[in-house]
Amino acid sequence: xxTKLLKTGAISVALDSGxxxxxxxTPVLMVDRLATLSNLVSRGLARLYSVRFGLTISDWRVLxxxxxxxxxxxxxxxxxxxxxxxxxxxxxSRLLELERIERRSDKRDRRRSKLYATEEGLDIYAQVVPxxxxxxxxxxxxxxxxxxxxxxxxxxxxxxxxNGIAREGFGMAVGLDxxxxxxxx
Numbered sequence: 001x002x003t004k005l006l007k008t009g010a011i012s013v014a015l016d017s018g019x020x021x022x023x024x025x026t027p028v029l030m031v032d033r034l035a036t037l038s039n040l041v042s043r044g045l046a047r048l049y050s051v052r053f054g055l056t057i058s059d060w061r062v063l064x065x066x067x068x069x070x071x072x073x074x075x076x077x078x079x080x081x082x083x084x085x086x087x088x089x090x091x092x093s094r095l096l097e098l099e100r101i102e103r104r105s106d107k108r109d110r111r112r113s114k115l116y117a118t119e120e121g122l123d124i125y126a127q128v129v130p131x132x133x134x135x136x137x138x139x140x141x142x143x144x145x146x147x148x149x150x151x152x153x154x155x156x157x158x159x160x161x162x163n164g165i166a167r168e169g170f171g172m173a174v175g176l177d178x179x180x181x182x183x184x185x
Contacts, residue, residue: 034158041139048131053124054098058083060128062091063117066101067125071114100124 042057049055055063061081066072069080078088092115095101100121106112117125140148 041135045128045132045135049124049128053128055124056091056094058087058091059094059100062088063095063100063121063125064128066095066115067117067122070116071104073112073114077115095121 046057046060049060061083062077065077065080069076072080074085074088074092077083077092078085081088083091092101092103096103099118102116102118103113104116106114140151143151
C-alpha cells in the first residue's frame with residue numbers, strides 16, 4: 001500500500017493510497033486552519049486545567065467569562081464565549097455542582113439569574129491565566145512585535161466579520177435562498 005504525505009502548515013500526515021490526488025492538492029480553507037489552530041491551542045491548555053482542576057474546555061471557557069464578567073447571565077455567556085446553549089448549560093451545571101460558580105436571582109427581576117465565580121473559581125482563574133499568558137507568549141514567540149500587533153488586529157477584524165455574518169445569517173450573507181434548498185414535504 002502506498003502513502004502520500006499531506007503537509008499543512010507544520011503538520012505532516014501520511015495518507016493511504018485510498019485518498020485521491022484532488023483531496024491532497026486542494027488548498028486547505030482558512031476557516032479550517034483557524035478551527036484546527038483553535039483546537040490545538042485549547043487542547044494544549046486543557047491539559048493544565050483538566051489535570052490540575054478537573055475542568056473540561058467548556059468548563060474553563062465558561063468559568064473564564066463568568067470570572068471576567070461577574071453577574072453575567074447564561075445567555076450572555078453563550079454570546080461572549082461563542083458557545084451554544086447546550087454546552088454552556090452543561091458547563092454551568094457542572095461548575096455549580098463543583099462549587100466553582102454560584103447562581104443568584106436578579107434583584108430587579110426574580111425570573112432572571114446571574115452567575116458569579118466563587119472564591120475557589122476565582123482562585124482557579126487566577127492560577128490558569130498566567131499559564132495561558134505564558135502559552136500565548138510561546139505561541140507568538142516566532143512573530144515580531146509588529147507581526148503580533150498585526151495578528152491581533154486581523155483577528156479582531158475577522159471576529160467582527162464573523163459576528164456580522166452570524167447576526168445576518170450565513171445564507172443571507174452569501175446570497176443563498178435557503179428556502180430553495182429545503183425539501184418540500
